[in-house]
Amino acid sequence: MPHVLPPLATRATPAPLPRLPGFDHTLAWLADPYRFIARGCATLGADVFQIRLLMRPTICMSGPLAAELFYDESRFVRAGAAPEPMQATLFGHGGVQTLDGDAHRVRKALLVGLTGADSVQTLVSIVGEEWDRAAAGWAATPQPVTLYREVQPLLARAACRWAGVPLPEADVARRTRQLVALFDEAAAGPIAHLQARWARSRAEAWLTALVEHARAGRTALPPGCAAQAIVAYRDLDGRPLPAHTAAVELLNLLRPVVAVSVWISFVAHALQRFPAWRATLASPDGENLAPAFIDEIRRHYPFFPAIVARVRTDFDWCGLHFPAGRRVLLDVFGTHHDARIWRTPQSFLPERWLRRQPGPYEFLAQGGGDVAGGHRCPGEDLAAQLMRLALGRLLHMRVIVPPQVMALKMSRLPAVPVDGIRLRVLDPG
Numbered sequence: 001m002p003h004v005l006p007p008l009a010t011r012a013t014p015a016p017l018p019r020l021p022g023f024d025h026t027l028a029w030l031a032d033p034y035r036f037i038a039r040g041c042a043t044l045g046a047d048v049f050q051i052r053l054l055m056r057p058t059i060c061m062s063g064p065l066a067a068e069l070f071y072d073e074s075r076f077v078r079a080g081a082a083p084e085p086m087q088a089t090l091f092g093h094g095g096v097q098t099l100d101g102d103a104h105r106v107r108k109a110l111l112v113g114l115t116g117a118d119s120v121q122t123l124v125s126i127v128g129e130e131w132d133r134a135a136a137g138w139a140a141t142p143q144p145v146t147l148y149r150e151v152q153p154l155l156a157r158a159a160c161r162w163a164g165v166p167l168p169e170a171d172v173a174r175r176t177r178q179l180v181a182l183f184d185e186a187a188a189g190p191i192a193h194l195q196a197r198w199a200r201s202r203a204e205a206w207l208t209a210l211v212e213h214a215r216a217g218r219t220a221l222p223p224g225c226a227a228q229a230i231v232a233y234r235d236l237d238g239r240p241l242p243a244h245t246a247a248v249e250l251l252n253l254l255r256p257v258v259a260v261s262v263w264i265s266f267v268a269h270a271l272q273r274f275p276a277w278r279a280t281l282a283s284p285d286g287e288n289l290a291p292a293f294i295d296e297i298r299r300h301y302p303f304f305p306a307i308v309a310r311v312r313t314d315f316d317w318c319g320l321h322f323p324a325g326r327r328v329l330l331d332v333f334g335t336h337h338d339a340r341i342w343r344t345p346q347s348f349l350p351e352r353w354l355r356r357q358p359g360p361y362e363f364l365a366q367g368g369g370d371v372a373g374g375h376r377c378p379g380e381d382l383a384a385q386l387m388r389l390a391l392g393r394l395l396h397m398r399v400i401v402p403p404q405v406m407a408l409k410m411s412r413l414p415a416v417p418v419d420g421i422r423l424r425v426l427d428p429g
């Protein structure tokens with residue numbers, strides 16, 4: 001049953017947004033970031049309500065109707081939307097996430113062009129090589145390895161090779177730490193957050209220098225690579241990107257490839273938790289069912305809790321008033337567990353994807369709506385294909401799974417399994 005209030009036409013004057021009791025909700029949100037909005041919706045009986053986050057009034061919204069509204073760019077903008085701690089770590093300044101209108105569309109075309117089908121194939125084959133090299137090393141050690149941590153350097157190496165960013169072996173550990181900190185430490189407490197800020201400044205300095213050296217002819221980039229395309233790209237005003245902005249966009253490609261480690265840890269978790277699915281996927285029909293298994297992981301498991309925007313100008317919707325400038329959070333995890341869209345939403349059921357494909361505002365793992373025209377992630381196919389590669393490798397690996405905590409820590413962002421999936425690899429397959 002929808003929670004939304006009656007449409008505007010049935011209300012003489014718009015109502016104020018329902019509010020959760022309390023002065024500031026930041027600590028409550030941090031304690032349970034994935035379920036906070038859905039719980040608020042249940043408490044208030046509404047899909048839209050207001051809280052105070054980091055001392056600022058913030059609208060929370062959940063469900064497909066809210067998502068469709070959220071992706072209406074005549075109503076919402078991204079400039080100035082992200083909270084400062086998020087901008088200073090996950091996004092950086094001047095990147096595509098913070099642009100609107102034509103400036104966004106032109107910049108987005110660059111990133112969509114760099115993540116097309118050929119590019120996906122190239123990255124998947126590089127990751128395959130790096131995985132096999134790393135897996136031989138895992139099998140050679142008698143100790144269990146932590147999968148979440150082990151795949152990060154291999155993804156960082158692969159992302160840099162793919163994007164044409166030179167990464168000497170001696171720098172792999174340091175650059176991996178920096179890329180991981182941007183998505184793994186930004187919300188992990190004050191010290192980790194400071195480390196994530198520092199990591200961004202170091203990573204941006206590294207890539208800014210690369211852009212400057214490439215432009216000055218001191219570093220030759222492989223022709224046709226993503227780094228070269230970003231260095232040569234001209235923005236809406238016909239000018240090249242400032243070197244720092246080019247570095248932020250390069251990070252927008254490198255960081256999320258390494259972040260696929262989160263989903264790879266969930267692939268391993270799901271194979272462990274749902275052994276019947278392991279058997280099915282290893283059967284001759286398994287290849288055909290892999291996409292449904294991957295999509296269900298992207299729905300069921302927690303990665304991004306919410307997506308952020310800001311109200312462009314005052315408007316009323318369903319009898320509620322949205323004031324200009326107000327920050328808005330769209331609930332990703334809650335929408336994926338909304339019983340109005342997903343039957344038995346708490347259950348892990350890959351077969352649901354064989355019956356029905358969700359609409360563009362029902363499945364928000366990498367954003368909703370349209371890729372080219374909106375802010376939806378351009379890396380959806382990349383991420384899914386890398387998960388598929390990892391699934392294939394994990395199915396063929398002979399491992400012992402030592403006793404460990406398999407539970408997800410739902411107060412952590414991202415909520416990876418507590419022990420990071422420890423495996424004693426006997427044969428890499």
Ligand code: HEM
Pocket residue numbers: 096097098108111115252253254256257259260261263303304307308364365366367368374375376377378379380382383
């Ligand atoms: C690890 C898996 C990934 C997840 C969970 C993920 C998730 C997301 C989400 C939730 C958004 C925001 C959508 C919005 O603001 O409406 C986004 C945007 C974006 N993603 Fe991904 N993504 C992933 C992988 C990738 C990959 C592999 C790439 C490219 C190599 C990528 C590049 C981007 C870029 C450039 C944006 C900004 C798009 C824009 O603002 O127009 N992502 N992603």
